[in-house]
Amino acid sequence: MSDATIDTAQRVLPAADAPAAPAPGYWKSVGQRLLRDPVTIIVTLMLIGILFITLGAPLVTNADPYAGSVLARLKPIGTPGHWLGTDETGRDLWTRLCYGGRLSLLAAILPVTISLVVGGFLGILAGYSGGWVNTIIMRTMDVFYAFPSILLAVAICGMLGNGLTNSILALGVVFIPPMVRVAETVTTQSRSLDFVEAARASGTTTLQIIRHHVLANVLGPILVYATSLISVSIILSAGLSFLGLGVTPPEPEWGLMLNSLRQAIYVQPYVAALPGVMIFVTSMCFNLMSDGLRSAMDVRLNK
Amino acid sequence: MPDIGLAATTTDTPVLQVDDLTVRFKRRNTDVAAVNGASFALRRGETLTILGESGSGKSVSLKALMGLLPGYAQVHGKIWLDGREILGLPAAELAKLRGGAISMIFQEPMAALDPVYTIGEQIAETIVQHEGVDRRTAMQRALGLLERVKIPSPERRLKNYPHEMSGGMRQRAMIALALACSPSVLLADEPTTALDVTVQIQVLLLLRQLQQELGMAIVFVTHDVGVAAEISDRIAVMYAGRFVESGTTREIMRHPQHPYTQGLLASTVHGAMRGSKLETIPGTPPNLASLPPGCAFAPRCRYTRDACRTGDVPVITSPTGAMVRCVRATETVPA
Amino acid sequence: MSAAITLDPRDRGGPAQPLLSVDGLKKYFPVRGGLLNRQVATVQAVDDVSFSVRKGETLGIVGESGCGKSTTARLLMRLMDPDAGSIVFDGDPVGERAGITVNEMRRQMQMVFQDSYTSLNPRMTMAESIAYAPRMHGTPRKEAFDRADTLLAQVGLNPRQYARRYPHELSGGQRQRVNIARALALEPRLVILDEAVAALDKSVEAQVLNLLGDLKSRFNLTYLFISHDLNVVEYMSDRVMVMYLGRVVETGPVEQIYRRPRHPYTRALFASKPTLDPDRRTTEMPLTGDPPNPINPPSGCRFRTRCAFAKDVCAQSAPPLAAPLDGEVADGPPHLVACHLPEAQAAMGANTHA
Missing domain, CATH: 3.40.50.300 (P-loop containing nucleotide triphosphate hydrolases)
Incomplete structure (x- = not known):
């Protein structure tokens, strides 16, 4: 009930004579709203920071991520020269975390990108064409849905053999069905909107309609969903490496590092937890950013 | 508080009296004055229609009476129900009144009825909650209520879920639910707007008949002049959160005094106007976040003069109890 | 004309x-x-x-x-x-x-x-929406937008004020004017x-x-x-066509349909119209119940389940749209009604009030 009331209160606002100043463009107003959201700004800054230390790892550390020292094994946090301590073979953990982020982020973002392209295409196709095209695509996706995502990923990895490429491919396949479903739902919704019908009624071709009316309205929700998938993807890909199905040692990768430091949990619990903290923080940031994007993209919440 | 003519004219005490009700929606950067001093009183068996367009504050007023507004709404004024002041009552007390002494029906019964319970269960639940009777008695009462609102084969309908009923049936079921604890006041928020004409008239006739049998007072909110003419004893016309005119249905329909009421009636299309241009009210309703001083209708009014834009607009009450809030009325209505 | x-x-x-x-x-x-x-x-x-x-x-x-x-x-x-x-x-x-x-x-x-x-x-x-279809049909951008401005003015909206606004910034009436312009x-x-x-x-x-x-x-x-x-x-x-459950029940010039509706449904529909006269309120329900579900509608005449005049013939065949059975012929476009029964067409309803 109270929702309806809020509605009344808001609806009366635009009824007044409109002011003369032209409104900013859609993406510009999304940007303005993002800038007014402190949480999104903070998590975006944190993600930029994480990107900087991983891509620019040589700038923030001089150590070699592969070179260990038997004498410096499992040093605690705050050790001179190793401010985040060292791992079980005496490699500098800060350096390993920085370099490890490269593979972790790659293994997390690439599958989402694959599913965004493939799943987005299939979903828009299914949603816009409807009929038997829709039935074939959506029923096929339902088959994949029958398996829990981590099981499916493990099964595909098991089939393809372990390694980074295969773990990326496996996760890409895992994310395609949910992406198709989201894309299909929003496309179906926007297809039946009156303005799409109006465009059809004025003789606009299907391709033009998809380009001008459907894509613009579908892309937003899909991008938001993809951002939230990255947070899941980080955890899943780390999980695969943890199980030994993804990146192989001695490559630095957060999931793999978590696995190898697992034995040291009673010796250096804080050090052992650090890769996990990185996974958690990064995943959380992507999740919060997707929330911020979602509300900034909502046209009706303008003001 | 000046007498604005909606006070009960007879000696018996009103079941519902509202004095200077104001509602503001205040949030970070908006301040919407939705209702700006509405006062009225209502006797048993009487129907008052609040007539107004979208954004006039008519629905917000009803929700304020029911205590259904969101937390950021600031509600002021006085509301007496059966002689007891209810504005500012603790939530638990208010919940006891809602669905008991005062109840409400809505435009969309589908949204107001719970989809996971049968009609019978929902009505019985309300009765058990308010009167503490056992389930079987409550179910018997629910059956009686469905008969009362003329739902065919009520035993079967008792076991129906809302989605299994047609729009008209659902609206009847919601009326049955609202009447479950014999309220003294029924609030009706555009209950016939979503219905087809042939069903709308059935619901209006049903409400009239139920009122005669049960004697409750009805506050009916609508934007439709025709519906108002069918259902009301008195009509109060709302504009920008204020009553601009009120009186008996006949007074309002036959001799509207306020320029807004006149415009509203003139722009209500009927067949006799064929071929001629419709009279319209120019412009759009004012922004409730920045109401002009003086008369809110002045920017759209054809009789506007300087006095309309400054200060308080005089309220003129005629001996019959009709009220009009207009500068011009001081000259046209014999005081 | x-x-x-x-x-x-x-x-x-x-x-x-x-x-x-x-x-x-x-x-x-x-x-x-x-x-x-x-x-x-x-x-x-x-x-x-x-x-x-x-x-x-x-x-x-x-x-x-x-x-x-x-x-x-x-x-x-x-x-x-x-x-x-x-x-x-x-x-x-x-x-x-x-x-x-x-x-x-x-x-x-x-x-x-x-x-x-x-x-x-x-x-x-607003201007983009109005100019969209002409541009898709090959009108040059400048010309399409100029024309959008003209159209906005023709539907009563000042183009300088409204051309660059978005739908959520306009009121319902203003938006509908834009839709008409489009x-x-x-x-x-x-x-x-x-x-x-x-x-x-x-x-x-x-x-x-x-x-x-x-x-x-x-x-x-x-x-x-x-x-x-x-x-x-x-x-x-100028002319009116009355539909019920997917079929045309009556059609003809507006004066004839409104002054003398022949189909029982048309009469009930008009009688359901709320009056504007508080002294002549509706007292009887013209119809009971809701319109039936268009899934598997009644055989023959679709209105027969709610019609007071219904006879066996109404269930057997769907009545064709034909001239009223009272033989009254008026000038101008034909008045046609889909009803088998002369007595149903001749009955006068309580709908004569305006």
């Missing part, structure tokens, strides 16, 4: 030829359900509907929800494909080899929808108005109705005016 119509360079058959004629239009929707998503029932949304629209007139289509009036509009625009029936636009069969294509027809026939908000792309400015951008000859004023406040509705009247004479338009509001249809239309 007819002189002005013959001036239209696109006119083909002269004023006597209907601008639009529809014959045997049919649309059934399958209702699917069960395990294998099999078809379990059929909604007979539009069942054998035939009518024609003369040049320069306004044909009103009136009926309650589920009567098929909006489906008819969508079938005419080919927003969905009909199961059967032919559409002839100014002598040219639509979608047939000998006639014009659907797209050629759409340039001459446009539609305004009920919901002013969802019928505008929220990411496009429909006019392709210079159509026929405009379908599907409940175009239903969502507006009464005072705004009157403004838009006046605007529609102005535009009609200014651009020599023909209107198909679809509404559930009996008063608005009476005000706008």
Whole structure:
């Protein structure tokens, strides 16, 4: 009930004579709203920071991520020269975390990108064409849905053999069905909107309609969903490496590092937890950013 | 508080009296004055229609009476129900009144009825909650209520879920639910707007008949002049959160005094106007976040003069109890 | 008026030829359900509907929800494909080899929808929305936007103030004006108005109705005016078609239909109209119950289940649209009614009040 009331209160606002100043463009107003959201700004800054230390790892550390020292094994946090301590073979953990982020982020973002392209295409196709095209695509996706995502990923990895490429491919396949479903739902919704019908009624071709009316309205929700998938993807890909199905040692990768430091949990619990903290923080940031994007993209919440 | 003519004219005490009700929606950067001093009183068996367009504050007023507004709404004024002041009552007390002494029906019964319970269960639940009777008695009462609102084969309908009923049936079921604890006041928020004409008239006739049998007072909110003419004893016309005119249905329909009421009636299309241009009210309703001083209708009014834009607009009450809030009325209505 | 119509360079058959004629239009929707998503029932949304629209007139289509009036509009625009029936636009069969294509027809026939908000792309400015269709048809950008400004002014919105605004910044009435401008951008000859004023406040509705009247004479338009509001249809239309559960029950000139409705349903519909006179309130229910579900409608005459006059013959065969059985003949366009029973057509309802 109270929702309806809020509605009344808001609806009366635009009824007044409109002011003369032209409104900013859609993406510009999304940007303005993002800038007014402190949480999104903070998590975006944190993600930029994480990107900087991983891509620019040589700038923030001089150590070699592969070179260990038997004498410096499992040093605690705050050790001179190793401010985040060292791992079980005496490699500098800060350096390993920085370099490890490269593979972790790659293994997390690439599958989402694959599913965004493939799943987005299939979903828009299914949603816009409807009929038997829709039935074939959506029923096929339902088959994949029958398996829990981590099981499916493990099964595909098991089939393809372990390694980074295969773990990326496996996760890409895992994310395609949910992406198709989201894309299909929003496309179906926007297809039946009156303005799409109006465009059809004025003789606009299907391709033009998809380009001008459907894509613009579908892309937003899909991008938001993809951002939230990255947070899941980080955890899943780390999980695969943890199980030994993804990146192989001695490559630095957060999931793999978590696995190898697992034995040291009673010796250096804080050090052992650090890769996990990185996974958690990064995943959380992507999740919060997707929330911020979602509300900034909502046209009706303008003001 | 000046007498604005909606006070009960007879000696018996009103079941519902509202004095200077104001509602503001205040949030970070908006301040919407939705209702700006509405006062009225209502006797048993009487129907008052609040007539107004979208954004006039008519629905917000009803929700304020029911205590259904969101937390950021600031509600002021006085509301007496059966002689007891209810504005500012603790939530638990208010919940006891809602669905008991005062109840409400809505435009969309589908949204107001719970989809996971049968009609019978929902009505019985309300009765058990308010009167503490056992389930079987409550179910018997629910059956009686469905008969009362003329739902065919009520035993079967008792076991129906809302989605299994047609729009008209659902609206009847919601009326049955609202009447479950014999309220003294029924609030009706555009209950016939979503219905087809042939069903709308059935619901209006049903409400009239139920009122005669049960004697409750009805506050009916609508934007439709025709519906108002069918259902009301008195009509109060709302504009920008204020009553601009009120009186008996006949007074309002036959001799509207306020320029807004006149415009509203003139722009209500009927067949006799064929071929001629419709009279319209120019412009759009004012922004409730920045109401002009003086008369809110002045920017759209054809009789506007300087006095309309400054200060308080005089309220003129005629001996019959009709009220009009207009500068011009001081000259046209014999005081 | 007819002189002005013959001036239209696109006119083909002269004023006597209907601008639009529809014959045997049919649309059934399958209702699917069960395990294998099999078809379990059929909604007979539009069942054998035939009518024609003369040049320069306004044909009103009136009926309650589920009567098929909006489906008819969508079938005419080919927003969905009909199961059967032919559409002839100014002598040219639509979608047939000998006639014009659907797209050629759409340039001459446009539609305004009920919901002013969802019928505008929220990411496009008003000028972009209006200029969109002409640009897709090859009009240069500058020319299309200039024309959008002109159209905005013609529907009563100052282009300098509104051209660059977005849908959520306008009121419902203003948005509906933009929708009308957009429909006019392709210079159509026929405009379908599907409940175009239903969502507006009464005072705004009157403004838009006046605007529609102005535009009609200014651009020599023909209107198909679809509404559930009996008063608005009476005000706008030259001829009226009453629909019930997917079929036409009565059609004829507006004065005849409103003054002397012959079909029992039409009479009940008019009698249900709220009065504006508090001394002549409705006292009896013209009909009981809701309109039946269009899934598996009654056999024969679809109104028979709610009709006070129904006899055996009504269940056996569907009554054809024919001249009233009382033999009264009036000049002008024919008054047709689909009812078997002379006594049902002759009965006078309580609807004679305005």
